[in-house]
Amino acid sequence: MTELATYNFAYLDEQTKRMIRRAILKAIAIPGYQVPFASREMPMPYGWGTGGVQVTAAVIGPDDTLKVIDQGADDTTNAVSIRAFFQKTANVAVTTRTAAATIIQTRHRIPEAALQTGQTLVYQVPIPEPLRFLEPRETETRKMHALEEYGLMHVKLYEDIARHGHIATTYAYPVKVEGRYVMDPSPTPKFDNPKMHNSPALQLFGAGREKRIYAIPPYTEVVSLDFEDHPFEIQTFSQPCALCGAKGSYLDEVILDDKGGSMFVCSDTDFCEDRQAKGHRGHLSANPAEAAE
Amino acid sequence: MSDLPLLKVSALSKFYGSRIGCQNVTFELWPGEVLAIVGESGSGKTTLLNCLATRLAPSAGCVEYRMRDGQFRDLYRLSEAERRFLMRTDWGFVHQNPADGLRMTVSAGANVGERLMAVGDRHYGKIRATATDWLGRVEIAEDRIDDQPRAFSGGMRQRLQIARNLVTNPRLVFMDEPTGGLDVSVQARLLDLLRGLVSDLGLAAIVVTHDLAVARLLSHRMMVMKDGHIVETGLTDRVLDDPQAPYTQLLVSSILQV
Numbered sequence: 001m002t003e004l005a006t007y008n009f010a011y012l013d014e015q016t017k018r019m020i021r022r023a024i025l026k027a028i029a030i031p032g033y034q035v036p037f038a039s040r041e042m043p044m045p046y047g048w049g050t051g052g053v054q055v056t057a058a059v060i061g062p063d064d065t066l067k068v069i070d071q072g073a074d075d076t077t078n079a080v081s082i083r084a085f086f087q088k089t090a091n092v093a094v095t096t097r098t099a100a101a102t103i104i105q106t107r108h109r110i111p112e113a114a115l116q117t118g119q120t121l122v123y124q125v126p127i128p129e130p131l132r133f134l135e136p137r138e139t140e141t142r143k144m145h146a147l148e149e150y151g152l153m154h155v156k157l158y159e160d161i162a163r164h165g166h167i168a169t170t171y172a173y174p175v176k177v178e179g180r181y182v183m184d185p186s187p188t189p190k191f192d193n194p195k196m197h198n199s200p201a202l203q204l205f206g207a208g209r210e211k212r213i214y215a216i217p218p219y220t221e222v223v224s225l226d227f228e229d230h231p232f233e234i235q236t237f238s239q240p241c242a243l244c245g246a247k248g249s250y251l252d253e254v255i256l257d258d259k260g261g262s263m264f265v266c267s268d269t270d271f272c273e274d275r276q277a278k279g280h281r282g283h284l285s286a287n288p289a290e291a292a293e
Numbered sequence: 294m295s296d297l298p299l300l301k302v303s304a305l306s307k308f309y310g311s312r313i314g315c316q317n318v319t320f321e322l323w324p325g326e327v328l329a330i331v332g333e334s335g336s337g338k339t340t341l342l343n344c345l346a347t348r349l350a351p352s353a354g355c356v357e358y359r360m361r362d363g364q365f366r367d368l369y370r371l372s373e374a375e376r377r378f379l380m381r382t383d384w385g386f387v388h389q390n391p392a393d394g395l396r397m398t399v400s401a402g403a404n405v406g407e408r409l410m411a412v413g414d415r416h417y418g419k420i421r422a423t424a425t426d427w428l429g430r431v432e433i434a435e436d437r438i439d440d441q442p443r444a445f446s447g448g449m450r451q452r453l454q455i456a457r458n459l460v461t462n463p464r465l466v467f468m469d470e471p472t473g474g475l476d477v478s479v480q481a482r483l484l485d486l487l488r489g490l491v492s493d494l495g496l497a498a499i500v501v502t503h504d505l506a507v508a509r510l511l512s513h514r515m516m517v518m519k520d521g522h523i524v525e526t527g528l529t530d531r532v533l534d535d536p537q538a539p540y541t542q543l544l545v546s547s548i549l550q551v
Contacts, residue, residue: 147374151411155396158403158410161417162439227417 010057010090020058027215032177039211050208052124056105065093067101072109072267110192112271115201123186125207130174130184150182176223191234191250196222241266242284244275299324305354313521314340325495329508332518338501346467385458385466389473391450395442402438408461427456448479468500517541
């Protein structure tokens with residue numbers, strides 16, 4: 001990689017990494033608190049994961065193994081480009097296997113396979129402020145966080161129930177971290193919220209455009225907000241994955257034709273492929289005998 | 294009425310640079326008492342009200358409030374957290390323009406329920422039942438509970454704002470021209486409603502108005518302001534029927550007779 005000799009390891013210069021690491025340490029010390037940081041221009045547009053990339057660049061080392069997922073998939077544009085970016089600028093090992101990765105940068109999913117101690121999950125966050133659409137003034141939301149005034153968050157859930165008869169928020173579902181800060185878990189489906197609770201992995205959140213970093217240290221209490229008579233529930237699916245037959249994983253709908261045909265498959269491609277390799281089959285998976293021919 | 298005042302104001306002043314907002318205002322307010330502050334535009338009524346309600350820091354003087362534990366506390370020495378808690382539980386503030394006091398993009402039920410949720414109520418059914426009850430008390434039909442205030446008329450919005458403020462059973466309510474901008478028949482109904490609520494709940498209230506008829510109907514006692522000073526205070530009927538200060542005499546004689 002001689003033509004890249006002018007790049008520092010993992011693209012960012014050491015001073016910038018140091019600044020980001022300080023923000024990360026502070027974020028870990030105050031779980032759920034949004035730490036401002038001097039977000040840099042990255043060689044990609046805002047909204048493509050500039051926050052996540054900066055956090056990853058600040059924590060990655062030469063011995064790390066990186067996995068990047070976009071909506072659970074390892075093979076979509078965003079995931080492929082970010083993976084290639086770190087291969088080029090840091091020359092680190094990359095993988096698609098959840099268990100083999102030490103750092104997993106993710107956009108809007110948490111892998112189905114349980115994370116382990118020592119793994120770090122880096123989220124790309126578009127809007128870190130959970131109160132944003134309820135209270136537009138940033139000065140006021142900061143004050144509300146400081147004084148723990150979170151009644152407004154429940155006003156949103158109340159509105160959901162009043163309009164739809166149940167809490168209709170399905171992603172970016174607000175959580176309370178360690179009994180203190182209300183946090184936006186980035187637009188992950190609420191299906192993934194329970195996985196954040198007491199996770200053995202370190203979870204870091206980077207919002208590049210909004211210039212905020214926040215974190216959930218390992219084994220931290222993460223509670224999804226709800227009402228006593230309308231408790232928090234995760235999505236359920238009426239059918240198993242069409243490829244691997246998994247029940248209880250998060251499914252994506254894939255349109256098959258223009259006549260309304262569709263199939264539901266695991267959004268976590270690594271999980272799905274792993275199951276298929278172990279011989280699990282869904283009703284639409286290729287017959288192994290035919291595929292071999 | 295209790296023998297201890299609810300609110301003690303002493304030598305309160307607010308200056309905007311060299312201009313006077315209000316100067317040297319001293320009075321006491323007792324539980325269950327409705328005090329009207331009247332005067333022409335620019336006389337410092339709203340400045341005074343905002344200073345009392347901790348929405349505007351005064352330049353000098355002190356405002357003491359008797360908390361629910363019976364202790365007098367200087368409002369400007371409370372921590373911000375305590376002050377904000379007081380404002381959303383023990384106090385109410387009714388704005389002249391309901392859009393300032395309501396969340397226009399959430400339903401009427403959520404508007405009323407917001408304070409309950411802010412003090413930790415987490416049972417949807419109970420919150421909704423309380424909201425329904427309060428909408429009934431301010432004469433808003435039950436089937437409008439899921440409508441946004443944007444779909445409400447001016448009078449309904451004002452009644453909704455009142456319900457939203459009273460749901461936590463406050464002891465003191467500040468009202469800034471509560472009937473401003475409403476036509477006379479709607480105004481009459483709102484005044485009727487306010488009068489009933491104030492006497493049923495034993496609320497203390499400070500009502501700022503330029504409309505002497507509103508003061509006559511609602512208040513027990515009134516203060517007349519002119520150029521930032523209190524020129525006359527006394528029982529409402531006495532001040533209106535037998536005004537002593539020259540300015541008050543002018544004010545009372547300016548009322549149009551139909």
